[in-house]
Amino acid sequence: MLVWLFSWLGHYYTPFYAVSSLTLRALLAVVTALAFSMIFGSRVIRRLRSLKYGQAIRNDGPQSHLVKTGTPTMGGVLILSAIGVSTLLWARLNNPYVWILLIVMIIFGAVGWADDWLKIKYKNPKGLIARKKYFWLSMGALFVGISLYYIATLQPDIATTREMQDLLIPIFKDWMIPFSAVPFGIGFIIFTYFVINGASNAVNLTDGLDGLAILPVVLVAAGLGAMAYVSGDVRFADYLHVPYIAYNSEVIIVCGAMIGAGLGFLWFNAHPAQVFMGDVGALSLGAMLGTIAVMTRQEIAFAIMGGLFVAEALSVIVQVGSYKLRKKRVFRMAPLHHHFEEIGWKETQVVARFWIIAIVLVILGLMTLKLR
Numbered sequence: 409m410l411v412w413l414f415s416w417l418g419h420y421y422t423p424f425y426a427v428s429s430l431t432l433r434a435l436l437a438v439v440t441a442l443a444f445s446m447i448f449g450s451r452v453i454r455r456l457r458s459l460k461y462g463q464a465i466r467n468d469g470p471q472s473h474l475v476k477t478g479t480p481t482m483g484g485v486l487i488l489s490a491i492g493v494s495t496l497l498w499a500r501l502n503n504p505y506v507w508i509l510l511i512v513m514i515i516f517g518a519v520g521w522a523d524d525w526l527k528i529k530y531k532n533p534k535g536l537i538a539r540k541k542y543f544w545l546s547m548g549a550l551f552v553g554i555s556l557y558y559i560a561t562l563q564p565d566i567a568t569t570r571e572m573q574d575l576l577i578p579i580f581k582d583w584m585i586p587f588s589a590v591p592f593g594i595g596f597i598i599f600t601y602f603v604i605n606g607a608s609n610a611v612n613l614t615d616g617l618d619g620l621a622i623l624p625v626v627l628v629a630a631g632l633g634a635m636a637y638v639s640g641d642v643r644f645a646d647y648l649h650v651p652y653i654a655y656n657s658e659v660i661i662v663c664g665a666m667i668g669a670g671l672g673f674l675w676f677n678a679h680p681a682q683v684f685m686g687d688v689g690a691l692s693l694g695a696m697l698g699t700i701a702v703m704t705r706q707e708i709a710f711a712i713m714g715g716l717f718v719a720e721a722l723s724v725i726v727q728v729g730s731y732k733l734r735k736k737r738v739f740r741m742a743p744l745h746h747h748f749e750e751i752g753w754k755e756t757q758v759v760a761r762f763w764i765i766a767i768v769l770v771i772l773g774l775m776t777l778k779l780r
Contacts, residue, residue, distance in 0.1 A: 410497045430657055433498045434633070437664035441494035445486055445672020453676060453683045456480035461528050479681060482524045483673065484689020487622075488517050490669035491662070499661040505703055508555050509662045509696055515548035516608055516695040520687030535687070545605055545691070552699050553600035559655075603707055604698035610717035611694030612687060613724055613743045618679035620745060620759045624716050624766035625693050626670035631713045631770040632697065633663030635704040638777065648777050651705045659700055666696065679756050706776075713773030716766045720744050 411428065462478035491513065499506045523535040535541075615621035638644040640657030673689075676682045685693075694717070701710035711718060720743045727742035740750035748758045 409501070411500055430637075430660065434637075434660045434664040437494045437498045437661045438668035440497060441490040441665045441668030442672045443668075444490040444493055445669050446675060448489070449486060449672060449676045449683075452483065452486045453480055456482060456683065461524075479684060481528070481684040481686040482521065482688050483677065483683035484517065484520065484685040484687070484692060486683075487669045487673050487685060487689045488513055488692055490672060491665040494665035494668060495662050498665075499658050503655055503658040504555075504559055505655040506658050506662060508552060508703075509659070509699055512548060512552060512604075512695050512699050513692050515551070516545065517688050517692035519544045519548070520612075520689065520691040523691075524686040524688050542605075545608060545695075546601065548695060549601040549604040549608075549698075550597065552604055552702070553597035556600065556702065557594070557597055599707075600702050603702055603710075604695050606721070607698030607701070607710075607714065607717065608691045608694035610714070610721040611697070612690040614717050614720045614745070615685060615690040616743060617745055617755050617759050618681040619674055619677050620762060621690060622670050622674050622677055622685065623763050624714070625697065626667050626674070627766050627770045628697055628710070628713045628717075629663045629666040629670065629700075631773050632700045632704060632706065632710065633660045633667070634774060635706045635709065635777075636660045636663060636700065639704050639706075650777070653703070653705070656704055659703055662696070663700065666693070679759065709773045709776045712776065713770045715769040716762055723747070 411433065457480050461480055461482050492510065495506060495510060501507070519536070519541060523541060527535040611621055611625060614624070635650075636656045636659035638648055639650050639653050640655070640659065642652050642654075644650075645652035670693075673683075673685065677685065697710070697714065701707050723739055723744035724742045726738050730736055730738045739747040741747055745758050745762065749755060753761075
C-alpha cells in the first residue's frame with residue numbers, strides 16, 4: 409500500500425521514489441515486522457495469559473518440560489500478524505505470488521489455530537483429529553500447486569528479454585527436477601504438495617524447545633530471500649544460470665517480513681520462553697518456506713538450508729518405523745532434540761548448537777547457486 413502512496417508522492421518530490429527500490433522495501437519490511445512484534449508482543453502474551461491459553465505438555469516427553477505447563481501458547485498469531493501487516497504495507501499487491509503466500513499463511517495458520525485451541529480446551533496435547541488436520545493441510549498445499557501451474561500456463565510472457573524465455577515460469581508446464589533434465593510435467597502439483605506439507609510438519613516437529621525453531625526459520629527465510637532476489641532479476645538469473653521468474657522479485661518482501669517477525673518473536677520465545685508459537689505459527693511458517701522454495705525453483709537448496717528441519721522429521725519417521733518393525737527405538741526420544749536432552753545436554757545447549765548447525769546449512773544452501 410505504501411509503495412503506491414510513495415510512488416504518487418514521488419511525482420511531486422523526487423526522494424519519495426527511493427521507496428520503489430526493492431532492497432529498501434525489503435529492509436523496511438524487516439524493520440516494520442520487527443517493530444510490530446516488539447510493540448505488541450507483551451500485550452499479546454498478557455491477553456493469551458488472561459484467556460488461559462496455556463501449553464499442555466506431553467506426559468511422555470522429557471520430565472524437565474513439565475515446568476512449562478501453562479506457558480501461553482498460540483503466540484504464532486503475533487508472528488503471522490506482523491508478517492501480514494508488513495507485507496501489505498511494503499509489497500506490490502498486484503503480484504500474485506504475494507497473495508498466494510498470504511493465503512497459505514492464513515490457511516495453515518487457521519488449521520494450526522484450531523489444533524492449538526482444541527489442545528487448550530480439552531487439556532489434551534493431541535489436538536485436532538489427524539485426518540481433519542491433514543485434509544485441510546492437503547487442501548492448502550494443493551491450492552499452491554494448482555495456482556502456480558495455472559499462473560505458469562496463463563502468463564508465460566513476462567520476461568524482459570527474449571533470450572530469457574527458456575528460463576521463465578513456463579518451465580512449470582514441463583517442470584524438471586532441480587539439477588537434472590527429467591521432465592516432471594503436471595507432476596509438479598504433486599511434488600509441490602509434498603514439499604509444502606513436508607516443510608510445514610518438519611518445522612512443527614522442530615518447535616519443541618525455547619527458541620529452537622524460530623531462528624532457523626529466520627535464517628532459511630533469509631536464504632530463500634536471497635534466492636528470490638536472484639531469480640527475480642534477469643541479470644543475476646542469467647549470470648548464475650537459474651530460472652528467471654519475474655514474480656519472485658516481490659517474494660523477498662515476504663521473506664523480509666518473516667525475518668523481522670521471527671526476530672521479534674524470538675525476543676519473547678528465548679529461554680525461558682514467555683510464549684510458544686504453537687501450531688498456528690509452526691505449521692504456517694513451514695508452509696510459507698516450502699511455498700517460497702517452489703516459487704524460486706530451489707527445492708534442493710531448501711532441503712539443504714532447512715536440513716535441521718529435515719533431520720528432526722526423519723528422526724520421528726525412523727523412530728516410529730523402527731519401533732513398529734523391530735520393537736526397538738533408534739533414539740532415546742524423538743524428535744531429535746529430545747534425544748540430545750535425554751543423553752545429558754541442557755536445553756540451552758541443544759538450542760545453541762542446533763542454531764550453529766542451521767547457520768552452516770544455510771551457507772551451504774546458498775553455495776549451490778554456483779553449482780549450475
